[in-house]
Amino acid sequence: MNRLELAKELSAIENGELKAESGQGLIFAITGSPGVGKSCMIDALLHHLTPKNKVAILAVDPTSPLSGGALLGDRVRMSVLDDNEKADSIYLRSIATRSSSGSIPSIVRDLSTHLLARDFDMVLVETVGAGQSEVRCAAIADRIILVEGPGRGDGIQAEKAGLLELADLIVVNKSDLEGADKVVNHLKISLSIGDNPPPIMKVSSLLGDGIEDLSNKLASMPQRVGSIRARMRQRLLMSHESQITANPDFESVIDRMAQEGLGVEEALEELQLVNKLR
Numbered sequence: 001m002n003r004l005e006l007a008k009e010l011s012a013i014e015n016g017e018l019k020a021e022s023g024q025g026l027i028f029a030i031t032g033s034p035g036v037g038k039s040c041m042i043d044a045l046l047h048h049l050t051p052k053n054k055v056a057i058l059a060v061d062p063t064s065p066l067s068g069g070a071l072l073g074d075r076v077r078m079s080v081l082d083d084n085e086k087a088d089s090i091y092l093r094s095i096a097t098r099s100s101s102g103s104i105p106s107i108v109r110d111l112s113t114h115l116l117a118r119d120f121d122m123v124l125v126e127t128v129g130a131g132q133s134e135v136r137c138a139a140i141a142d143r144i145i146l147v148e149g150p151g152r153g154d155g156i157q158a159e160k161a162g163l164l165e166l167a168d169l170i171v172v173n174k175s176d177l178e179g180a181d182k183v184v185n186h187l188k189i190s191l192s193i194g195d196n197p198p199p200i201m202k203v204s205s206l207l208g209d210g211i212e213d214l215s216n217k218l219a220s221m222p223q224r225v226g227s228i229r230a231r232m233r234q235r236l237l238m239s240h241e242s243q244i245t246a247n248p249d250f251e252s253v254i255d256r257m258a259q260e261g262l263g264v265e266e267a268l269e270e271l272q273l274v275n276k277l278r
């Protein structure tokens, strides 16, 4: 299938006009704070993964629907695309939060499974691990890689987002910079409270250190028992939420709550009841 047709199909799925197919292969979430080096790490990984594997990359644009903003590729130049043979086995797409119908995490899931159905061996989803919807974008994946790095001042951000419990692997990037070991130690202390913590690896996406090792790990990365549960919790919450938001009366019920004093309990009942009847 050519890229133009593929792009058309994916747009149709985004717009709710086409049902996503499902295929064989793993969906990875690459998540972490802004600027931690997720895009550079993906670029470095692709040098090893392709052309042997066909890899699709979905970047969830973190920009708020109000401010507009840059898409993936505008921000980071993917050096791997300069190699034609590798570039042929790579498909990149940004998901702009404003262009989508339905909830972003479920669209990310649908696009990912559809790409697997279209002969891609794996999908890498780059998400920013900040808010709840970003955590849910990560939770749609089969494996979750949390990227951390030195030099951001206020400790481990992921703790706040509940991302540590979702991670199957933690990668501390920028090992070429001072402070990477400190981040590893901090993570080890934070993780020592829980059972069965995720493994931690150090890499430098800039220098390529540890990247081959990481690319080899992708194929055989086990799911952590704790992360499966955390992920299923997120998926259940997400599905519950979309049952309510997909209801055609959602907005008008909110209007009635705001204008006529309709209570939360009644509103919920009404939205769920209509759903059951459909």
Ligand SMILES: Nc1nc2c(ncn2[C@@H]2O[C@H](COP(=O)(O)OP(=O)(O)OP(=O)(O)O)[C@@H](O)[C@H]2O)c(=O)[nH]1
Binding pocket: 032, 033, 034, 035, 036, 037, 038, 039, 040, 041, 075, 076, 128, 173, 174, 175, 176, 177, 203, 204, 205, 206, 207
């Ligand atoms: N020293 C060093 N710098 C790095 C490394 N990896 C990435 N960077 C730099 O970190 C900055 C951010 O890298 P990105 O890959 O854009 O980070 P990101 O996590 O994708 O950022 P957002 O998509 O904006 O959330 C860039 O200036 C990179 O050059 C590394 O291993 N070492």
Ligand SMILES: [Mg+2]
Binding pocket: 038, 039, 040, 075, 076, 126
């Ligand atoms: Mg990025």
